[in-house]
Amino acid sequence: xxxxxxxxxxxxxxxxxxxxxxxxxxxxxxxxxxxxxxxxxxxxxxxxxxxxxxxxxxxxxxxxxxxxxxxxxxxxxxxxxxxxxxxxxxxxxxxxxxxxxxxxxxxxxxxxxxxxxxxxxxxxxxxxxxxxxxxxxxxxxxxxxxxxxxxxxxxxxxxxxxxxxxxxxxxxxxxxxxxxxxxxxxxxxxxxxxxxxxxxxxxxxxxxxxxxxxxxxxxxxxxxxxxxxxxxxxxxx
Amino acid sequence: xxxxxxxxxxxxxxxxxxxxxxxxxxxxxxxxxxxxxxxxxxxxxxxxxxxxxxxxxxxxxxxxxxxxxxxxxxxxxxxxxxxxxxxxxxxxxxxxxxxxxxxxxxxxxxxx
Numbered sequence: 001x002x003x004x005x006x007x008x009x010x011x012x013x014x015x016x017x018x019x020x021x022x023x024x025x026x027x028x029x030x031x032x033x034x035x036x037x038x039x040x041x042x043x044x045x046x047x048x049x050x051x052x053x054x055x056x057x058x059x060x061x062x063x064x065x066x067x068x069x070x071x072x073x074x075x076x077x078x079x080x081x082x083x084x085x086x087x088x089x090x091x092x093x094x095x096x097x098x099x100x101x102x103x104x105x106x107x108x109x110x111x112x113x114x115x116x117x118x119x120x121x122x123x124x125x126x127x128x129x130x131x132x133x134x135x136x137x138x139x140x141x142x143x144x145x146x147x148x149x150x151x152x153x154x155x156x157x158x159x160x161x162x163x164x165x166x167x168x169x170x171x172x173x174x175x176x177x178x179x180x181x182x183x184x185x186x187x188x189x190x191x192x193x194x195x196x197x198x199x200x201x202x203x204x205x206x207x208x209x210x211x212x213x214x215x216x217x218x219x220x221x222x223x224x225x226x227x228x229x230x231x232x233x234x235x236x237x
Numbered sequence: 238x239x240x241x242x243x244x245x246x247x248x249x250x251x252x253x254x255x256x257x258x259x260x261x262x263x264x265x266x267x268x269x270x271x272x273x274x275x276x277x278x279x280x281x282x283x284x285x286x287x288x289x290x291x292x293x294x295x296x297x298x299x300x301x302x303x304x305x306x307x308x309x310x311x312x313x314x315x316x317x318x319x320x321x322x323x324x325x326x327x328x329x330x331x332x333x334x335x336x337x338x339x340x341x342x343x344x345x346x347x348x349x
Contacts, residue, residue, distance in 0.1 A: 194243035
């Protein structure tokens with residue numbers, strides 16, 4: 001196998017791409033490539049990873065222009081003419097090299113009221129949610145998000161409107177709206193309505209196309225639009 | 238603008254889109270049918286003058302346009318020109334009024 005020609009972003013927003021030559025191996029992942037560069041070629045390269053098995057959501061980067069979880073992305077699948085262009089995730093401030101500042105991404109989860117608000121006490125009986133209920137199935141479809149930021153990076157609306165909450169935060173809100181134990185439904189619908197919320201979505205479906213967990217934030221956002229509209233028409237928003 | 242108002246604008250745009258989908262289709266089919274053998278201004282006026290059904294249909298069409306277009310333009314201005322806030326809404330209210338006035342004027346002139 002001939003070596004891989006890799007261009008890696010260096011610096012912050014004002015940086016530039018640096019070229020490296022990396023040996024090829026069978027079943028090599030993009031994270032393997034970045035790790036090789038950092039351990040064998042240039043120890044100053046900054047990047048994030050933790051679990052290496054697609055659970056933690058920390059290693060997402062832009063690979064040949066597409067946001068991906070690098071630990072589960074095989075070089076075979078994405079290299080074009082034996083070349084890789086590796087950059088930090090789009091739509092987030094770059095701290096250094098491949099490391100982005102994820103604060104605004106997670107702050108928006110909080111703005112979308114992405115925290116479960118129970119309305120029972122320890123003295124109440126346990127809620128019994130049937131796995132077959134329609135709401136439970138809808139929540140299940142969105143609940144496996146690992147918070148990697150791939151959808152946020154893929155979203156054009158985030159690029160146009162920096163206040164837009166983004167697919168991940170809205171998907172999280174949707175799973176809570178469909179959680180019958182949650183007690184903050186109206187507050188959450190209010191938080192996700194409007195120009196910075198679900199109504200800003202253009203249904204381009206880039207988030208759905210790119211989500212490594214095969215979640216469809218677009219479907220959740222469409223659901224939020226319906227629920228918010230119903231609440232507004234009843235004057236409850 | 239608060240969540241309630243933003244959401245009602247969205248609902249208004251969706252509802253007006255549903256009206257427009259029907260209106261545009263009827264409008265296009267009518268044009269193609271009416272002019273298949275050539276048509277003069279006198280013939281058009283002969284059919285539209287005093288025709289109440291025609292008046293109601295096109296008045297509804299104009300109202301739907303005046304509701305739909307400014308709300309869509311509002312998003313375009315916000316996202317592409319980064320123009321948000323009260324000045325944008327006032328400008329679009331004037332634009333809506335302009336569409337309504339011009340449209341209704343045309344409808345009434347062809348009816349009366």
